[in-house]
Amino acid sequence: xxxxxxxxxxxxxxxxxxxxxxxxxxxxxxxxxxxxxxxxxxxxxxxxxxxxxxxxxxxxxxxxxxxxxxxxxxxxxxxxxxxxxxxxxxxxxxxxxxxxxxxxxxxxxxxxxxxxxxxxxxxxxxxxxxxxxxxxxxxxxxxxxxxxxxxxxxxxxxxxxxxxxxxxxxxxxxxxxxxxxxxxxxxxxxxxxxxxxxxxxxxxxxxxxxxxxxxxxxxxxxxxxxxxxxxxxxxxxxxxxxxxxxxxxxxxxxxxxxxxxxxxxxxxxxxxxxxxxxxxxxxxxxxxxxxxxxxxxxxxxxxxxxxxxxxxxxxxxxxxxxxxxxxxxxxxxxxxxxxxxxxxxxxxxxxxxxxxxxxxxxxxxxxxxxxxxxxxxxxxxxxxxxxxxxxxxxxxxxxxxxxxxxxxxxxxxxxxxxxxxxxxxxxxxxxxxxxxxxxxxxxxxxxxxxxxxxxxxxxxxxxxxxxxxxxxxxxxxxxxxxxxxxxxxxxxxxxxxxxxxxxxxxxxxxxxxxxxxxxxxxxxxxxxxxxxxxxxxxxxxxxxxxxxxxxxxxxxxxxxxxxxxxxxxxxxxxxxxxxxxxxxxxxxxxxxxxxxxxxxxxxxxxxxx
Numbered sequence: 001x002x003x004x005x006x007x008x009x010x011x012x013x014x015x016x017x018x019x020x021x022x023x024x025x026x027x028x029x030x031x032x033x034x035x036x037x038x039x040x041x042x043x044x045x046x047x048x049x050x051x052x053x054x055x056x057x058x059x060x061x062x063x064x065x066x067x068x069x070x071x072x073x074x075x076x077x078x079x080x081x082x083x084x085x086x087x088x089x090x091x092x093x094x095x096x097x098x099x100x101x102x103x104x105x106x107x108x109x110x111x112x113x114x115x116x117x118x119x120x121x122x123x124x125x126x127x128x129x130x131x132x133x134x135x136x137x138x139x140x141x142x143x144x145x146x147x148x149x150x151x152x153x154x155x156x157x158x159x160x161x162x163x164x165x166x167x168x169x170x171x172x173x174x175x176x177x178x179x180x181x182x183x184x185x186x187x188x189x190x191x192x193x194x195x196x197x198x199x200x201x202x203x204x205x206x207x208x209x210x211x212x213x214x215x216x217x218x219x220x221x222x223x224x225x226x227x228x229x230x231x232x233x234x235x236x237x238x239x240x241x242x243x244x245x246x247x248x249x250x251x252x253x254x255x256x257x258x259x260x261x262x263x264x265x266x267x268x269x270x271x272x273x274x275x276x277x278x279x280x281x282x283x284x285x286x287x288x289x290x291x292x293x294x295x296x297x298x299x300x301x302x303x304x305x306x307x308x309x310x311x312x313x314x315x316x317x318x319x320x321x322x323x324x325x326x327x328x329x330x331x332x333x334x335x336x337x338x339x340x341x342x343x344x345x346x347x348x349x350x351x352x353x354x355x356x357x358x359x360x361x362x363x364x365x366x367x368x369x370x371x372x373x374x375x376x377x378x379x380x381x382x383x384x385x386x387x388x389x390x391x392x393x394x395x396x397x398x399x400x401x402x403x404x405x406x407x408x409x410x411x412x413x414x415x416x417x418x419x420x421x422x423x424x425x426x427x428x429x430x431x432x433x434x435x436x437x438x439x440x441x442x443x444x445x446x447x448x449x450x451x452x453x454x455x456x457x458x459x460x461x462x463x464x465x466x467x468x469x470x471x472x473x474x475x476x477x478x479x480x481x482x483x484x485x486x487x488x489x490x491x492x493x494x495x496x497x498x499x500x501x502x503x504x505x506x507x508x509x510x511x512x513x514x515x516x517x518x519x520x521x522x523x524x525x526x527x528x529x530x531x532x533x534x535x536x537x538x539x540x541x542x543x544x545x546x547x548x549x550x551x552x553x554x555x556x557x558x559x560x561x562x563x564x565x566x567x568x569x570x571x572x573x574x575x576x577x578x579x580x581x582x583x584x585x586x587x588x589x590x591x592x593x594x595x596x597x598x599x600x601x602x603x604x605x606x607x608x609x
Contacts, residue, residue, distance in 0.1 A: 007064065008047035014040040018078045019071040020085060023093075026065040030089040035082040035323070039069050054293050060093040079326050083302055095291040097270065097303045104140045105132035108199055114160035114181075114188070115195045117144045117153075131202040131309050147198050152179040153191075161188075203309075210236050257312040260355025261297045262363050263290045266370050269363035270300045273355050274312070285362050298322045305331060314339045318352050373416035376519045380464075383512060383520065384504070386489060390463035391415060395493075395527050396443065396477075397468035397535040398436045406433060408443035409535035412462075413527060422460070423534060436469065437476050444480040452484055465490045466504075466524075468531050474507035493528045501528045552576075557595045562588045566596065576600070 016038040023032040036042030046053075046061050053061070072078035086094050107120045109128035119140050123130035134140040148155045155178065156170055164184050172178040179186055179194075200209040213236040220229040260271035268288040274281050288300065298321040305311065311331055315338065321327070324340045331338040343349045377389040393413040398406065412422040426443045433439050450458035467473035470492045477490045494511065496502040501524045503511045514520045552563040552573075569587045570576045576584075577600045584593035 004047055007067070008044070010067070011043040011047055012040065014043055014069060015071065016040050017071050018073075018075045019069050020078055020081045021067055021069045022085065022089075023060065023064045023067045023091075025063045028065075030085075030091050031063055032060055032091045032093040033082060033085045033089060035075075035078045037075055039071070043067065043069070056093065056291060056293065075323070076326050076329065079323055079330060083306055086299075086303070087306075095268070095288055095293070095296045095299050097286045097288060097300060104134060104137055105130045106134070106140060106144060106202060108195070108202070110192075110195070110199065114191060117147065117195075117198060119144060129199065133307065147201060149177050151194050151198055152177060153194060153198065154178050154181050156182070158182050160191075255313045257315045258351045258355045259297070259301065259315065259317050260352070260357070260359035261300065261318060262356060262359035263288075263292050263296065264363060264367055265290055266367045266374075267363045268296070269359040269366075270304065271355050271359040271362065272304065273351070273358070275351075283358065285358065287363070287366060295322060302327060311335060311338055313337070314341065316348055316352060317342050318356060372519070376523050377416055379517060379520050380523070383514070383517075384464075384489060384491065386464070388463075390489075392460060392462050393464045393466060393527065394462040395466040395468065395531040396440065396473075397531045398439050398443070399535040406439045407535065408439065409531060410443075410447060411527070411531045411534055416523070418530060422457075424457075425534075437472050440467065440469075440473050440476040441480055444477055445483075448480055448484050448486060452486070462488060464488070466527060466531075467492045468528055468535075470494050470505050471507060471509045474505060478507045493524060495528070501525045552596075555595050555599045558588075558592050562592045 018037055019035075019039045021034050021036060021039060021043050022030055023034075025031050034042065046057075046064070070081060072081060086096075090096060104119050104121055105123055107118045107123075107128050107130055109115055109126070111127060119137065120130070132140065134143065145155060147153070154160075155172060158167075160181065164182055167182065169180045169183055170178070173180040173183075181191055197209040197212070217229050217233050217236060220226075255277065256275040258273040258275065260269075260273070262269050268290050269285055270288060271283065271285045273283050286300075286304070297317065297319065301315070301317070301321055305315075305327075311334065313336065315328075317324075317340065320342050321340070328338050328340045343352060374389070377391075380386070381389045391414060395411045395413070396408060398408050406428040408426040408428065410424040410426070412419045414422075424447070426446060428439045428442055430438075430442060433442060447458060451461060465477055465488055467477055467490065474490050474492045481488060481490065491504040491506060491512070493501045494503045494505050501521070502515055503513050504524070505511050514524055552558060552566065558566075565587055566576055566584075570579060576596065579597075581593060581597045584596055587593070588596070
């Protein structure tokens, strides 16, 4: 526990100056970043009577081991520094917009020889230009495709200049959707200028892009190049139409943003409604961790707008945010003036209510599923007498064919949902093991030893172990736990005559019925089905691989390396059988290829008249 008296005295000794304070835990990890007009007054508040603090603030204070401050020259400088440090450290107790892959960017590097529009999850400090974030991956990809089609840029997978002139043009060229850059029908300079027009559209400067094309169109008409002028005219009209759509999609054309914010005990939701001329054109929302603190909205507004490429003229909030004037000044420094206000009456207050309603509906929609799972886990904890709900559950099953090719599977459920990246499979190494009991012991010994050793990929400790089986499998698990000095609850999942999980069983043979609660019954049934499926799939894949290898092993003169090369190239025995001699020779030496070909074609009539 931190020495609060020392921290309190340290806070009392701070100057009455603007700046940023950085809270750290016992490991030195930054857990909170805040800004203050007067550092002494603000930081001292954390180390006085906590009755007025929220539960989240009390939890944060309990974990403060030390803090540091950075004194700023002005409150505005402190605001900029606070935003930068939050983005850098992503502190646990600052409410954060989730870094969701559903909100991607468009990347364009004009320093490349042949620049291209690509979709990325987040911007990097690599000298490229990034536009967004957009409302979703499909929206972003559609924007890229539309721009490329309009400007007749390549949308294929070819790389320029590497692939220029290497192949015939694709269907897009024949459909008039690409200018055939792969055939070098245009110069690199022309390509670059076309991509620059795409950049202007993404920046919201579609009028400038259209004006440049209009000049080219008029010049072509004066030179009596009427076909070229007609193409430029059509492209100019397409850009004007596309520019309007693109600016709506990116929020660049919005003159007013309406902010909504709602938080329940499980989830928060931050909503932005984009309006143009009083008409709603788009909606964005981000889910966050729950936070009912009065500064939550301030933090979310800062994070949202500092990552935006385009900004509205006005931002309407449900209540006044801290530092609203300073933040408006910061945003206004990035282009046009931005006004931040809180409507008190009239139509704008109705818009605030609409944004709040959207935030409530989105948060409750997601929360309903989360709450249902959490309630089920609470019932599981009560049923099994666990001290707390099992956050991480690991389930195990064995699969074999008459004691041959014994394999084990480990599935993982975190917060009631499958975490497939943590699934693991085990091939039983001891060939003398022919029964599930000893096979389960070997599998669990390998897994739990890695837990003790904190091996990468196995370092997370389960709160509950489930065995697909009864008393014997539980006994096997408890013996392994005892040998390793671990205490983790273990239960077997017992099936009824319809192969549904009807009860849980302890190593002592005690059964705990779960059929009386449908949610718990379905929950354990889902785990058992998933674990069994995963084990069976792994076992089948090993058997299939073994069958492939055994068929090739019959061919004289074809060793392990050759067999592996053939399977890697052709994937299946059927494909190897169907391959021509020349195809086989392209993978393995001619003698081996001939042996394989003759083996699979023996007895066939190869002559022709």
